[in-house]
Amino acid sequence: MTPRFRKYSWQLAPRSIRDIRQRVFVDEQQVPAELEWDDTDEIADHYLAVDSNNQPMATARLFSALEETGYIGRMAVLPEYRGRGMGEALIQHLLKESSGRYHELRLSAQQHAIGFYQRSGFHVCSSPYDDAGIPHLDMRCLAPGLAHQGLSQRSQPLILGVDNESWLFDHETAFLGLLDSMVGQTRQRLWIYDRLLDHDRYDRHQLRELISAVARQHRLSDVRILIHDDKPLVQKRHRLIELMRRIPSRIELRVISDDYPQDDQPFVMADRDGLLCRHDFNKPEGFANFNAGRRLKLKEERFQRMWDTAQASLELRELPI
Missing domain, CATH: 3.30.870.10 (Endonuclease Chain A)
Structure with missing residues (x-):
């Protein structure tokens, strides 16, 4: 599966972005609606992954609160597209978008997804904490361009004690x-x-x-x-x-x-x-x-x-x- 990615402002985002987040976070994971929809949506870039038939598959948002730091959030893949490399393709696209734009990328990862993000060059930088009733940890990538470059050759690029290749x-x-x-x-x-x-x-x-x-x-x-x-x-x-x-x-x-x-x-x-x-x-x-x-x-x-x-x-x- 080779997805195509489209970027939108919140004002011009198609309904499918909201629908994916509603289905994954609010309906499936029981995140309260008042926590899911926030003011950050207004300042973020929103990414939509679609298949060759323009069917929506996944979404995420990317924004900056500090000039050199980008934040990835609200990353969601529809159930029928999970286990098919959709999540990996989406995070790789966000790394590519951030290369040369941000010196650092941060995200809040659900605890069960730590290994997924480590495979894309993110490392844990906090203790576990609760967010909407779900255990999370903060993660960051301090070289998005290098992480994207190393994804095709390394299983966990830039991870201390794991990445064996020079x-x-x-x-x-x-x-x-x-x-x-x-x-x-x-x-x-x-x-x-x-x-x-x-x-x-x-x-x-x-x-x-x-x-x-x-x-x-x-x-x-x-x-x-x-x-x-x-x-x-x-x-x-x-x-x-x-x-x-x-x-x-x-x-x-x-x-x-x-x-x-x-x-x-x-x-x-x-x-x-x-x-x-x-x-x-x-x-x-x-x-x-x-x-x-x-x-x-x-x-x-x-x-x-x-x-x-x-x-x-x-x-x-x-x-x-």
Whole structure:
């Protein structure tokens, strides 16, 4: 089955979109009508999937409350079209629509559908909660374009600890998407090694919030940043430096010693699974593996040796409050 997709504003949406949601959510799942129909419909784009005979099969909506974040909602497939790849085709179309438009996609998933969304590159980012009497969890995809690109080759693209195939990248956008996707799934340990905390790569609001979440979510969180040069930190107020000063017991920065061997490739390690490497300090080229295995172990040992001989940042201590 190869569906066709049509996009509408709420004002011009055909009756079939309302009918699908009424049948699936209100009639089948017993969602109260006053919760199903809300003001968000007015600002969302509404997608309708139809077959070759123009028969409606599924619908979803996509909207933005923040400039770089899109929200998927009200995704519904009619019973007679379930189990035939209709849901996968719809989410793939939404990923394609979001590529280049949003840096992040979010959705509220019914608990039983978590595996479905993971197969499209979404990971869980909340504890379970109740919505209209149905258990839900929040999920997000931090690189919609990459997720869409990887769907044809990977069973769970970008999922930490599961996606076994390496991602090769040769431009900044892909590097940042892979970095955010990996950091966003880190539960406890995040180790970063680079020449300096380059502003275009590390001084970003989204990355700061992702690292902050890692540092705060566990009493044994281990966030380490190892760099060669800390002098640029005093030249501009850096988001990560501000974060370190707010929670100094959770994030530690050290400066590598010139007297000891150094790695000539920057890398990031996420928990015991993820590894993101660039081939050169000055270029956005390299690979990422969300389930790195032995390769991660070797980098882990390398990082620890450099860390043990590194020094605390004097520049950071001298920064004004």
